[in-house]
Amino acid sequence: MLQWLSIRTKGEENGVVGWPPVKSSRKTLCHRGGCGGGSKSTYVKVQMEGDGIARKINLNLHHSYNTLVHTLAQMFGKCNEDVKLTYQDKEGDWLLAGDVPWGSFVENVKRLKLVKKT
C-alpha cells in the first residue's frame, strides 16, 4: 500500500501542484517581474544629501530611472528637476545613476543617494 501513496505530484514552484490556488494568468504576472520577479522584494537604503535620516525603497516596484527618481524626490519633498541620483555598487564605488540598463542597475545597486543639482 505504501508504495502507492507517493502520488503527490510536485509542481515547479518548490512545492505542490496547484497551491496556492492562484490562476495561471496571475502567476505569470509574478514571474514576469511584475511582483518582484518571484523573489524577495529588493529594499535599498536611500539618503538625501544633507538629511540625517535615511529611508528605504523597494526597487522591484520600479521599472525605470525616471519613475525611481520621481518617487525618491517626492519622498524627500524635492522636485525631481533639482536632484541627481547616485548609487553605490557592489564594488563600493559611487556612480551616477542612468548609465547602465535598468536591469543591470537593480542587480548591482547597494545603496542610493539623492544629491542636489548645483
Place this chain on the structure above:
Amino acid sequence: MTYSFPEEVLEHVFSFLTSQNDRNAASLVCRTWYEMERWCRKRIFVGNCYAVNPRVLIRRFPEVKAVELKGKPHFADFNLVPEGWGGFVYPWIVEFARVYPWLEEIRLKRMVVTDECLEIVSKAFRNFKVLILSSCEGFSTDGLAAVAANCRNLRVLDLRECEVEELSGHWLSHFPDSFTSLESLNIACLSLEVSFSALERLVSRSPNLKTLRLNRTVPLEKISKLLQRAPQLADFGTGAYSAEIRPDVYSSLQEAFSGCKKLKSLSGFWDVVPAYLPAVFPVCSQLTYLNLSYATTQSPDLIKVISQCHNLQRLVVLDYIEDMGLDTVAVTCKDLRELVVFPSDPFVADANVLLTEEGLVSVSQGCSKLQSVLYFCRQMSNSALISISKNRPNLTCFRLCILEPRAPDYLTFEPLDVGFGSIVENCKELTRLSMSGLLTDRVFEYIGKHAKKLDMLSVAFAGDSDLGLHHVLSGCESLRKLEIRDCPFGDKALLANASKLLTMRSLWMSSCFVSFGACKLLGQKMPGLNVEVIDERENLNLLPENAPVEKVYIYRTVSGQRLDMPDFVRIMGKDKNGVYNLL
C-alpha cells in the same frame, strides 16, 4: 376535472418566471404545465456539460435564445485537471446550429472552444448578440476574426481570462465599418497588440458601448483619445498604466477621465507608474467596482486612490495594500460588499508585505454590508476568525487562503477548527466556503452541524479521517459542490453517503485515499452517477483494488457515460453502453 387557463395565459404567467429553479418547479406541477413551460423557456443553464447531452436538451426545449454551459471542474483553474480531460463545446454548438437558428446568447465557462466552433457560431445564428467566454481555451485569434467579421448584430464580446492562441492582433480589424451595435468588449486577457486605429474607429462608431476593457498593450498616452470618443462608458479597463512622466499626457488623461460621468467600474492598471494614479481621482467617488489587482504599487499610493472611493462596492487588490490600506477601506468604503486580496508573491514563504489577519478584521468591522471575501494571507488566528464571524454574520461567501498548507493559529499553534466553526455558526446565510490552515475532523463536525445553507465547499490539506468527510456529506443539506484535495479521506464516508451524491452537482477528490475498488463499487451501485477516475499513471489495470487513485470526479448525470474521454479518464462500473457492469 380539468380547469385550465388558455395556453396564452399560462405562457404569459410563465414569462415572469426568470429563475431556472422556479421554471423547473413549475414544470413539475402537471403535464400541461410541463409542456407549456418547455415551449416557452428561452434561457438555459447547464452547470455541468456532462450532466446532460445536447440531444436531450433540444428535445425538451425547442425555443431557446440563450445558453450557458460550464465544463471543467473548478480545480482546473489550478492545473489539477490534466490537459485533454474534456469540456468540449463542439457537439453542443453543432446541435444548436441545427435546431436554434435564432439563438442569441452563448456563455461558456471552462470549456474547450475551437476556431471551428466560433466559425459556426458566427455563421449559424443570424441574430447572435452575446458571446461570453470565461476561462476557456482551444481557440485562436482566427476564431475571433470570424466572429468579428460575421456577427452583424453582436453586442457583447467578453473574453474573461481565456487562453487564446494569438496569431495576430489583426482580428479586431475584421469588424466591418457597418458594424455599430457593440455594447461590451473585453480583451484584457490578450497579449498581442491590436491596431489602435481600428480600435479607435470601432469605439467611435459604437454609440451604445458601455464596457471597454483593453489589454496591456494599449499605451497610456492613447487612452485619452478612446475615452473622449466614449464618454458614456460605465466600465473601463486600462492597458499598461505607465508612461514617461509628461504633464501634457497627464492632463489630457485626467481631463478624459473627468469627462466620463457614467464610469462606475475601473480595472486594468498593469505596470502602474504612481505619478499617473491621481488622473483617476475625478471618477473615484463614482466607482462601485475597482480592480487594482495588477497594480504592483505600494500601499500609500493605493490609499490615495481608495480613500476617495466612498461608493465602492467591490474591491480587488494585491496584498500590497497591507493592513494600513485595509484600515482605509474600512473607514472609507462603507458600501463595500465584496473584498478580494490576491498575493503578490505567493511562492515565497516569508512575508514580503505587511498584510496580516488584522486587515481583514478591520474591514469586517468597518464595512457592515460586506458579504463576500476572498483573502490570501500568511497568518491567521482563531480569535480573528471569531471576530470576523461576529462582526459580519451576513457573510455569504468566505474564502480564506493561508499560503502555507496546514498552518496553525499563529498565536496559539492550535488548529483553526474553532475559528472556521465560528464562521459557519454565526454566518447562517453562508453559501460558499473555502478553508485553509491546520484543520482536524472537528471543523467538519461544525460544518456538518451548522452550515445548512452551504452550497459549495473547498477543502485542502485538512482533516484526520473519513469522519471528516462523513460529517459534511451527512450534515450539509444544501451542498451541491464539494472539492477536496490532499485530505486523508477514503472509501468509507464516500460509500456510506452514495445517495447524497445524487443531490449534488459534483464531488472532486484528488490526492486523497479513495481506492480504485471503491470507485468501481460506487459506479456499479449508482447508475445515476458518473464516477470518473482521472489517473495518468501507466498500467492502471495492474493496480490492486485498495490502491488510491490520483483523482476522482463524481457527478450526477442523465446522459450516461460520455464518449469523448482521453485514455487517462475511466468511468467506473459501467460498460461501453453506459449500462452498469456487475463484474
